[in-house]
Amino acid sequence: MNPDTLKSLLAAREAKKAVALVSHLETGVQALVFTDRTEGDLLLDEDATTAARNALRDDKSVRMRRDDVPLFVQVFNPPKRIIIVGAVHIAQPLVTLAQTSGYEVVIVDPRGAFATRDRFPGVTLSEDWPDEALTALGINNRAAVVTLTHDPKLDDPALHVALRSDAFYVGSLGSKRTHAGRIERLKEAGFSDAEIAQIHAPVGLAINAKSPAEIAISIMAQITQVLHDG
Amino acid sequence: MSKGTIDLQVLDHDEVLERAAAWHQSGKNVAIATVVSTWGSSPRPVGSQLAIDEEGNMIGSVSGGCIEGAVVHEAREVMSNGKPRLLDFGVSNEMAWEVGLACGGKVEVWVERID
Numbered sequence: 380m381n382p383d384t385l386k387s388l389l390a391a392r393e394a395k396k397a398v399a400l401v402s403h404l405e406t407g408v409q410a411l412v413f414t415d416r417t418e419g420d421l422l423l424d425e426d427a428t429t430a431a432r433n434a435l436r437d438d439k440s441v442r443m444r445r446d447d448v449p450l451f452v453q454v455f456n457p458p459k460r461i462i463i464v465g466a467v468h469i470a471q472p473l474v475t476l477a478q479t480s481g482y483e484v485v486i487v488d489p490r491g492a493f494a495t496r497d498r499f500p501g502v503t504l505s506e507d508w509p510d511e512a513l514t515a516l517g518i519n520n521r522a523a524v525v526t527l528t529h530d531p532k533l534d535d536p537a538l539h540v541a542l543r544s545d546a547f548y549v550g551s552l553g554s555k556r557t558h559a560g561r562i563e564r565l566k567e568a569g570f571s572d573a574e575i576a577q578i579h580a581p582v583g584l585a586i587n588a589k590s591p592a593e594i595a596i597s598i599m600a601q602i603t604q605v606l607h608d609g
Numbered sequence: 610m611s612k613g614t615i616d617l618q619v620l621d622h623d624e625v626l627e628r629a630a631a632w633h634q635s636g637k638n639v640a641i642a643t644v645v646s647t648w649g650s651s652p653r654p655v656g657s658q659l660a661i662d663e664e665g666n667m668i669g670s671v672s673g674g675c676i677e678g679a680v681v682h683e684a685r686e687v688m689s690n691g692k693p694r695l696l697d698f699g700v701s702n703e704m705a706w707e708v709g710l711a712c713g714g715k716v717e718v719w720v721e722r723i724d
Contacts, residue, residue, distance in 0.1 A: 380641060380723050385630050392626075404645065407693035407721050440656035442646045442717070449695075451645040451719060453656050 384409050384419050388455065395457040399431040404442075404449040412452075438521075458483045459521045461602070464509050464537040465528035466490075466499065469552070472595035473525070474502055480599060487512040487537065488528075510536035518544035523602050525582065526551045535564060542574045548605045550582040550598060579605070625669035629660035633723045638663040640684035642720045644671050645695070649714030663688060671718050684720050693721035 384400075388411060391398040399412040403421055410419035412431035417423060423431070427445045434441050434452045441452050461477045463470050466488040477484050478501065485503045496504065505512040509526075518524065524541040525548075526534040534551060538561075541549045551561065558580040565575050583597030584604065626641070633639045642659040652673035659669040659677065661684045671680055676698050683696055696718040 380721050382630075382633060382723055385626065385633075385723060389626060389630055402719065402721075404695050404719060440645075442655070451643070453643065 380407070380409060381420060384411060387411055387418065392455055392457075397435050397454075397456050399435050400453045400455065401427065401431050402451045402453070404451055457521065459523070459606070460485060460516075461523045461525065462487060462513065462516060462518070462537075464488070464524070464526040464533060465530075465552075466495075466504075467527050469527055469591040469594050469598075471498065472592040473527075473598060474499055476595055476599040480603065482523075485512075485516060489533070508536060509533055510540050513537055513540040513544070518546045520545040520547050522546045523548035523606075524550070525598060525602075529553055529557065531561070531564060534561070535568075538565065538578065539568065539570075542570060542577055548579065548602050549577050550579040550601065552582045552594075553580060555581060625658045625660050628668045629662075629723060632660070632662040632666070638688045639723045640688045640720055641723065642671050642680050642684055642696075642718050644716060645719045646717040647715065652714075653716075661685075661688075672716060676716065676718070680718055680720065687720045687722050691722050691724060693719065695719055 388398060388400060391413065397414055401410045401412060401421060401423060403409070408421040410417055410421035410423050412423070412428055414432065414435070417428055427450065430443060431452045434454050435456060438454060438456050440454045443450050443452065459481060460483045462485045463473060464487045466486050470486060474484050485505060486499055487505045487507065487509050489506050489508050491506055507515065513524065518541060524537065524546050526537050528534050529552065538549070538551065551558065553561065561580070562575055579601060582601070583594060584600045586593070586597050588594040588597040629639050629641055639660060639662050642661070644653055644655050644657045647655055653671055657669070657671050659667060659671045659680065661667050661681055667681070670677065679698070680696065683694065687694060698716045698718070
């Protein structure tokens with residue numbers, strides 16, 4: 380691997396840009412395919428370039444053959460993100476699990492005092508109102524949104540944005556009764572049944588979780604399941 | 610492989626290439642192994658990487674530990690002659706036992722040197 384190619388690849392990752400590394404599996408010569416350009420020692424035709432961009436879109440590294448040349452397309456997409464609304468107790472173990480699972484974590488909580496930096500090392504904190512925060516963050520299909528506040532004033536605005544975003548997962552903490560009330564409010568706000576049905580509530584897989592850490596495990600397990608199974 | 614450290618902390622996060630680049634920067638010989646295809650019950654998905662330096666330091670993984678030894682052996686060759694190679698760990702029982710892929714499965718691993 381050419382050190383310049385490696386350097387360029389790492390710079391793209393640092394800048395959170397999607398890039399595919401295409402390797403010729405006989406000579407070892409490589410190219411980098413970005414969404415808008417290519418670079419490197421390996422010359423790719425349009426067909427191969429498109430295949431590499433498709434691999435980026437599908438988030439799937441793939442081995443392929445082009446003109447009898449064995450190629451490997453390795454996908455480097457920006458990290459998955461979890462946006463947690465509510466810097467509550469459960470958020471602490473959830474942050475740990477999410478980071479260990481390779482997610483970047485953003486915590487949104489406008490109630491200043493809750494979102495203290497010390498409690499959440501390595502986490503991006505936003506004290507904006509959840510709808511504004513989520514809009515500013517840009518929720519793409521690599522993002523999961525989890526609301527934990529129990530407070531409609533905070534959870535609902537987050538859901539208003541999340542349900543009409545590309546988020547691959549939306550979950551809301553709260554009992555069945557809490558969720559029934561939430562459904563009523565969302566309907567009044569003009570959300571369709573299909574939109575509301577995206578919400579995983581009660582949040583998490585049913586593992587009889589009791590403690591904050593156990594609930595966090597059930598949430599992380601569910602996010603993992605949805606990520607891979609859809 | 611007696612010396613050096615094996616960092617099992619970083620399995621899913623991609624700090625493998627960052628570390629490899631840092632090793633290379635400090636003047637060391639570095640090889641990168643990448644899973645390029647799998648079949649059957651392979652423990653690590655396509656794209657998984659393992660970096661090795663000339664002192665035997667490792668980061669990342671290309672299997673649940675079963676073929677790492679063989680991959681490191683090949684990586685030393687690649688580090689010394691600079692020729693990248695495609696390794697094929699098959700399903701045949703004998704081979705599976707030999708390389709420790711007792712789980713059954715097939716893995717292709719691409720090994721290259723940074724240079």
